[in-house]
Amino acid sequence: MFRKAQHIREKYLEQNMWPSIFCQACGIGTVLSCALRAIDKARLDIDKTVFVSGIGCSSRLPGYIDADGLHTTHGRAITFATGIKLANPELDVIVFTGDGDLAGIGGNHFIHAARRNVDMTVICVNNYNYGMTGAQLSPTTPVGGIATTSPYGNIESPFDLTALAIGAGAPYVAKWTTVYPHETMLAMKKGIEKRSFAFIEVLTPCPIGYGRRNKLKHGKDYLLWFKKNTIGKSRYEKLTEEEKRSCEKIVIGELRNVEEPEFTAEWSKLVDEHFVE
Amino acid sequence: MKRQKASPEAESKYKPAKPFTCEDFNRVRRILGERVVFIQGDAAVSYGALLAGCRFFAGYPITPATETGEILSRLLPKVGGICIQMEDEIASVGAIIGASRAGAKSMTATSGPGFSLMQENIGYAAMTETPCVIVDVQRSGPSTGQPTEGAQGDIMQAKWGSHGDYELIALSPTTVQECLDLTIEAFNLAETYSVPVILLTDGIIGHMREKVVLPEFKDVEIIWRKEPTRPKEEFQPFFDDGTKIPEMAIFGTGYHTYITGLTHAESGYPATDSQPDHHRLVRRLCDKIRTNRERIIRVERDFPNAHTDRTTGIISYGVTSRSVYNAVKTLRREGMKIDHLRIITNWPFPEKEVAELSRRADRIVVPELNLGQVYHCVREAVAGRCDIVPLWKTGGEMHTPSEIVQAVKGTG
Numbered sequence: 001m002f003r004k005a006q007h008i009r010e011k012y013l014e015q016n017m018w019p020s021i022f023c024q025a026c027g028i029g030t031v032l033s034c035a036l037r038a039i040d041k042a043r044l045d046i047d048k049t050v051f052v053s054g055i056g057c058s059s060r061l062p063g064y065i066d067a068d069g070l071h072t073t074h075g076r077a078i079t080f081a082t083g084i085k086l087a088n089p090e091l092d093v094i095v096f097t098g099d100g101d102l103a104g105i106g107g108n109h110f111i112h113a114a115r116r117n118v119d120m121t122v123i124c125v126n127n128y129n130y131g132m133t134g135a136q137l138s139p140t141t142p143v144g145g146i147a148t149t150s151p152y153g154n155i156e157s158p159f160d161l162t163a164l165a166i167g168a169g170a171p172y173v174a175k176w177t178t179v180y181p182h183e184t185m186l187a188m189k190k191g192i193e194k195r196s197f198a199f200i201e202v203l204t205p206c207p208i209g210y211g212r213r214n215k216l217k218h219g220k221d222y223l224l225w226f227k228k229n230t231i232g233k234s235r236y237e238k239l240t241e242e243e244k245r246s247c248e249k250i251v252i253g254e255l256r257n258v259e260e261p262e263f264t265a266e267w268s269k270l271v272d273e274h275f276v277e
Numbered sequence: 278m279k280r281q282k283a284s285p286e287a288e289s290k291y292k293p294a295k296p297f298t299c300e301d302f303n304r305v306r307r308i309l310g311e312r313v314v315f316i317q318g319d320a321a322v323s324y325g326a327l328l329a330g331c332r333f334f335a336g337y338p339i340t341p342a343t344e345t346g347e348i349l350s351r352l353l354p355k356v357g358g359i360c361i362q363m364e365d366e367i368a369s370v371g372a373i374i375g376a377s378r379a380g381a382k383s384m385t386a387t388s389g390p391g392f393s394l395m396q397e398n399i400g401y402a403a404m405t406e407t408p409c410v411i412v413d414v415q416r417s418g419p420s421t422g423q424p425t426e427g428a429q430g431d432i433m434q435a436k437w438g439s440h441g442d443y444e445l446i447a448l449s450p451t452t453v454q455e456c457l458d459l460t461i462e463a464f465n466l467a468e469t470y471s472v473p474v475i476l477l478t479d480g481i482i483g484h485m486r487e488k489v490v491l492p493e494f495k496d497v498e499i500i501w502r503k504e505p506t507r508p509k510e511e512f513q514p515f516f517d518d519g520t521k522i523p524e525m526a527i528f529g530t531g532y533h534t535y536i537t538g539l540t541h542a543e544s545g546y547p548a549t550d551s552q553p554d555h556h557r558l559v560r561r562l563c564d565k566i567r568t569n570r571e572r573i574i575r576v577e578r579d580f581p582n583a584h585t586d587r588t589t590g591i592i593s594y595g596v597t598s599r600s601v602y603n604a605v606k607t608l609r610r611e612g613m614k615i616d617h618l619r620i621i622t623n624w625p626f627p628e629k630e631v632a633e634l635s636r637r638a639d640r641i642v643v644p645e646l647n648l649g650q651v652y653h654c655v656r657e658a659v660a661g662r663c664d665i666v667p668l669w670k671t672g673g674e675m676h677t678p679s680e681i682v683q684a685v686k687g688t689g
Contacts, residue, residue: 014535014546016544016546017546046533047529047530047531047533048529050379050528050529052375062535063535063537063546063547066533067533068528068529068532068533068534068535069534069535069536069537070375070378070528070536070537071535071536071537071538071539072371072374072401072538073371073397073398073401073538076367076368076371076398079363079367079368079369079370079371079372079375080371080372080374080375080378081375082361082363082368082371082372082375083333083335083371083372083373083374083375083376083377083378083379083383084375084376084378084379084528085375085379086293086333086359086361086372086376087293087294087332087333087359087375087376087377087379087380087381087383088293088294088379088380088381088528088529089286089291090287090529091379091528091529108364108365108368109364109368109371112363112364112368264286264291265286267291267354267359268286268289268291269286270354271289271290271291271354271357271358271359272286272289272290272291273354274354274355275290275354275355275356275357276304276307276308276355276356277304
C-alpha cells in the first residue's frame with residue numbers, strides 16, 4: 001500500500017508545488033488521490049491527458065499534477081475542455097471543478113456539455129460552499145446551511161448536481177463521497193474509460209470554510225456525517241416506495257451508465273462523409 | 278504499457294490540429310471554386326480563415342455575424358475541421374482558446390452584445406498568450422441597439438474591454454476583399470505574437486457583396502507559432518528568449534505545460550504574491566506588441582502633399598473610408614490640398630503616422646460611426662499641433678461623401 005502511494009506521488013505529482021494551498025482536513029487531497037489512482041488504473045498516457053479547471057479551491061488541482069494543465073476562468077472550464085477535445089480527439093480531458101464553479105457561474109456550460117456528450121470526465125468537488133472566497137452560499141448549500149452570505153441560514157433550494165446531469169442527458173453519472181475513496185476511484189476510472197461525457201460528484205469536507213459554521217468543525221465530523229446521511233443506490237432501490245418517500249439520505253453510487261452517441265465519434269463520421277480529397 | 282482510450286477513428290479525416298500544407302490550401306481553393314467570386318464580407322472572413330489554416334470555429338448566432346458560422350459549418354467538415362455552435366459567446370471564446378492550445382488554428386465571430394460577453398476570456402487569451410482570432414461584426418449599440426445596422430462603436434472596447442493591462446491587435450477592413458486578406462493577416466499576427474487578434478468589420482461590410490479575388494498559395498504567407506526548441510526538461514512555457522514572445526508547447530506533445538490566468542512565473546506556475554513576477558509578466562505582455570509596432574502596424578497613406586505644409590488631413594478606418602475616398606476625389610478636384618490617412622491597424626494605434634500628418638496639417642477631420650472613439654487616439658497623437666474636427670454619425674447609416682466634403686470645407 002505504501003509503495004503504491006509513493007509510486008503515484010512520484011509518477012504524477014508536480015514536485016515544485018508543495019506544500020499545497022489547501023486547508024487542514026480539506027477533502028480535495030483525497031479527490032486528487034482518487035483521480036490519480038484512477039488514471040493509473042485506466043493506464044492513461046499522461047502525455048496525452050489534459051487537466052482543465054475553472055476557479056476555486058478544486059480548480060487548483062491541475063497545478064499539482066505533472067501533466068498538461070489549463071487553469072481557466074470562473075465557470076468556463078468545460079468550454080475550454082470542449083475546445084481541447086474537439087481540436088484533438090486523441091487527448092483525454094479531465095475537468096476538476098467545484099459546486100460554485102460548475103453549477104453557479106458555469107451551470108449553463110455544464111448542462112449543455114452533458115447534452116452535447118463530448119468525451120470528457122468532469123470531477124466535481126462538492127463542498128457546499130465557495131471555499132476560496134471564504135465560505136459563501138453556493139448552489140448546493142443545504143436549506144438552513146450557514147454561510148458567510150447566509151448568516152441566518154440558507155432559504156434557497158439547492159441543486160442536486162447528479163440529478164441535473166442526468167436530466168441534461170449525461171451518459172455516465174456517479175455520486176460518491178471522500179469517505180469512500182476506493183469507490184470514488186473506481187467511479188472515476190469508469191468515467192475516464194467510458195467514451196462519453198462522464199460526471200462524478202464527490203461530496204467533500206470543508207471544515208475550515210463551511211464546516212465550522214455548521215457543526216462539522218473537524219474532518220472526522222464530516223466523515224461521520226457523510227456515512228450517516230448517505231445511502232448506496234442498490235440499498236436505496238430495495239426500499240419500499242413508502243420508505244423511499246421518507247428517506248432523507250443522499251443516494252450515492254453509479255446513478256447512470258448508458259450508451260449514447262459521442263460527439264467526436266459522430267463528427268468523425270460526418271467529416272469522412274463530406275471530406276473533399 | 279501505456280494506453281489511451283480506444284479511439285476507433287484514428288484513420289478519420291477529422292484532424293483539426295494537423296499541420297497546414299500547400300495541399301490543404303489548394304483543397305480549400307478547389308472547394309471555394311472560381312478565383313474571382315462575388316461574396317459578402319462575412320463570407321470573405323470565412324474564406325480567409327480557411328485559407329489561413331483555421332480548422333476550428335466555435336460561435337453563437339448573432340446578427341450581423343451569423344453567416345460566418347453558417348458558411349463554416351458547411352465548409353469545415355470538407356477540410357477535416359470542426360464547427361461547433363456553443364451555448365453562448367463566453368463558451369465560444371473558451372472553446373477557441375482550448376482548441377488553440379491543443380494545436381488548431383481557431384476563430385469565433387460575433388457582434389456587439391456577444392463581444393461584450395467575450396471580454397473576460399479575451400483577457401485570459403492575452404494573459405496566457407494563446408493565439409486566436411475574434412471577428413466582431415460591429416453593430417449599432419449600446420445594448421441590443423440596432424442589430425441589423427452597422428457601426429464602429431467597439432473600437433475602444435476591442436482594446437480596453439477586459440480588465441487589467443494587456444495589449445492585443447485589432448484590424449479594420451474597408452472592403453470585402455480586405456475582409457479576406459486581413460483575416461489571413463489576423464491569423465498570422467496571432468501566431469507570430471501569441472496574442473488574440475480582433476478583426477473589426479461591421480454590419481455594412483459584413484452584409485455587402487463585392488468582387489473578391491482569392492489568393493494562390495504562392496501569394497500568401499501562412500505563419501505557424503513558435504514551437505519548443507528546448508528539451509522537455511528545460512522547457513518553460515513563458516520563458517523570454519529575448520524576443521518577448523515565448524515558445525508554445527501544444528497540449529499532448531509531452532511538454533507538461535501548466536497554463537493559468539493567474540500571475541505566473543516563466544515556469545507557468547502561479548506567482549500571485551510576487552510583485553516583480555507580476556510586473557515582469559505584464560510588461561512583457563504589453564512590450565511584445567509595443568516594441569513590434571513598426572512590424573505590426575499597417576496604414577494606407579494617400580499623401581500627395583507630403584512636401585508642403587498647410588494641408589487638410591482626413592483620418593478614417595473601416596467602412597467609413599469608402600465615403601472618404603469619394604470625398605477626397607471631389608475635394609481635390611476643387612483644388613483643395615488633402616492628405617488621407619487610412620488606418621488598417623486600429624490597435625496598436627498608429628500614433629506616429631497620425632503625428633506625421635499633424636505636423637503639416639491645419640486641421641484633421643475624423644469621420645467615424647460612433648460618438649468619438651478613434652477621435653480620442655488622434656487627439657492624443659496630435660498633441661495640440663493642429664485642430665481636430667470630429668464627424669460623428671450613429672444610427673446605422675454611413676456618412677455620405679458630401680457630408681465629409683462639407684465637414685472638410687467647414688460648411689457642414
